[in-house]
Amino acid sequence: MNISMIGTGYVGLVSGVCFAEFGFPVSCVDLNAGLIARLNAGEVTIFEPGLDELMARNIRDGRLSFTTDLAASVAEADVIFIAVGTPSRRGDGEADLQYIEAAADAVAAAMKPGAVIVIKSTVVVGTNARIRDRIRAARPDVAFSMVSNPEFLREGSAIEDFMRPDRVVVGVEDARGREAMRRVYRPLYLRETPMVVTTLENAEIIKYAANAFLAMKVTFINQVADLCEQAGGNVQEVAHAIGMDKRIGAKFLHAGPGFGGSCFPKDTRAFAATGRRFDAPQTLIEEVVAVNEARKQAMAARIVEAARKTGAQSVAVLGIAFKPNTDDIRESPALDIVRAIQKAGLTVRAHDPEAMNAARTVLPDVIWCASAYEAVEGAGVVALLTEWNAYRALDLKKIADLMAGNVLFDMRNVYKLEDVADTGLDYRSVGNGAVSITPKSIT
Known part of the structure; x- marks a missing residue:
C-alpha cells in the first residue's frame, strides 16, 4: 500500500x-x-x-x-x-x-x-x-x-x-x-x-471538542491559581488532589501564563465560531478564549510592575517556545508577554534552547542571548516562561549575583521554596498564596 x-x-x-x-x-x-x-x-x-x-x-x-x-x-x-x-x-x-x-x-x-x-x-x-x-x-x-x-x-x-x-x-x-x-x-x-x-461529522467534532475541553482544563486551573494566591492556597497541591479523581485526571492541570501553540488557540476560536454558525453557541469555550487572552496580559502586568519597582530597565525572559521540547512559537504566551513588556518601555533579554531562530523574525527588538546566565545580566526581573529541563537546575545564587534587581517570576512553578532559600532572590510562583520567599526569610 x-x-x-x-x-x-x-x-x-x-x-x-x-x-x-x-x-x-x-x-x-x-x-x-x-x-x-x-x-x-x-x-x-x-x-x-x-x-x-x-x-x-x-x-x-x-x-x-x-x-x-x-x-x-x-x-x-x-x-x-x-x-x-x-x-x-x-x-x-x-x-x-x-x-x-x-x-x-x-x-x-x-x-x-x-x-x-x-x-x-x-x-x-x-x-x-x-x-x-x-x-x-x-x-x-x-x-x-x-x-x-x-x-x-x-x-x-x-x-x-x-x-x-x-x-x-x-x-x-x-x-x-x-x-x-x-x-x-x-x-x-x-x-x-x-x-x-x-461518521465524517463525528470525527471532525471529536477533534475540536477534545482540544476545547483540554484548553478549558488549563484555563480552569489558571483561575483556581488566582484564587489560591488570594486565599492562601497552593494550586499545585489542589491540582494534585483533584487530579487523583479518575473522572477529572491529572493531565493539563498545571497553572501557568496561559495556553498557546498550534492547536488550542486556533481550535478553540474555530469551535466557538462553528457553534455560532450552527446556532449552538459554545459559550464555555468563548469564555475560555477570552480568559486566556486576558491572562497573558495580566502576567505581563505583574512583570512590568515588579521591574519598575527595581528601577532596572531590562527584563530577562527564559523560554519562548509555547512548551518544552519543541521550537514552535505559534501563539506562545511568551510572545504576547514580551510585547507587553516592550510596550511598557522595558528592554527584553531572552533565551530559549531551541526556539530563538524562529522567534527572531517576530521579536526583532529582543536581545537574544546565548545562555540563560547571559540573559539575566543586569535584569531587574527574570521571568521563566517555558519549563525547559535546561532551566530546572540553574545556579540561582549566580542568577541573583548577575541581576540588577532580584525578582524571579517562576510562571511554570519549576522551583520549590527550598530551592530559592538563601539565594537573595525575591521568588514569586503561580498560584501559591500560602507561603512566599523573600531575600530575608521563608514564611
Whole structure:
C-alpha cells in the first residue's frame, strides 16, 4: 500500500515518518522546494525528539521520500493524506480552508480509481463532506473514498503519541475507507489500540471538542491559581488532589501564563465560531478564549510592575517556545508577554534552547542571548516562561549575583521554596498564596 502525505509541516512530517516506520512506502509532498531540498538532504525541519533518527532510518531503507511533484506522488498512492495547515481566518475565527481546497483540487486531478483520500488536518464539521463533493464534481468518473482521520499529537512527544495513542479516530462512509484505515494502522491494532470508527461529522467534532475541553482544563486551573494566591492556597497541591479523581485526571492541570501553540488557540476560536454558525453557541469555550487572552496580559502586568519597582530597565525572559521540547512559537504566551513588556518601555533579554531562530523574525527588538546566565545580566526581573529541563537546575545564587534587581517570576512553578532559600532572590510562583520567599526569610 503506497501512501502520499501532502504537507510536510508538523503533522505531515511526523505522520509520514511514522507510517514509513510501520513499513509502508511513503511519499511526502510539499510545494516549498527549499523545504523539500532540506528534507532530501536528511535535515529534520522541525524540532521533535527522536524524529531525526526515525527519518534517517526510513530514508536509508528506501521507504520514505520527499518531493514537490504532487501529481506523481498522488498517481501512485492507494491512500492520500492531506495534512496542510488550517490557520484561523481573520475576522471570525473560523478555520481557513484554502490550503485544504487547493490540495483537494490537485488530488482530484491526479488520483487513481479507488484511491482513499484522508483529511488529517484539523477541519470544522462539514469540511470532509464539502471536499468529497468538490472532488466528485471535478472527477465524476473516478471512484474514491473519503475519510476523516484527525491527529492528536502533542509537540515534544509526537512520536510516542503516534506509536502508542490513546485511540485512533476515523470517520468513514464506506467499507473501502474503513478497511484502508485498518490496514495503515494495523501495527497499532496488534497493540490493541482502540480504533473509533464513526461518521465524517463525528470525527471532525471529536477533534475540536477534545482540544476545547483540554484548553478549558488549563484555563480552569489558571483561575483556581488566582484564587489560591488570594486565599492562601497552593494550586499545585489542589491540582494534585483533584487530579487523583479518575473522572477529572491529572493531565493539563498545571497553572501557568496561559495556553498557546498550534492547536488550542486556533481550535478553540474555530469551535466557538462553528457553534455560532450552527446556532449552538459554545459559550464555555468563548469564555475560555477570552480568559486566556486576558491572562497573558495580566502576567505581563505583574512583570512590568515588579521591574519598575527595581528601577532596572531590562527584563530577562527564559523560554519562548509555547512548551518544552519543541521550537514552535505559534501563539506562545511568551510572545504576547514580551510585547507587553516592550510596550511598557522595558528592554527584553531572552533565551530559549531551541526556539530563538524562529522567534527572531517576530521579536526583532529582543536581545537574544546565548545562555540563560547571559540573559539575566543586569535584569531587574527574570521571568521563566517555558519549563525547559535546561532551566530546572540553574545556579540561582549566580542568577541573583548577575541581576540588577532580584525578582524571579517562576510562571511554570519549576522551583520549590527550598530551592530559592538563601539565594537573595525575591521568588514569586503561580498560584501559591500560602507561603512566599523573600531575600530575608521563608514564611
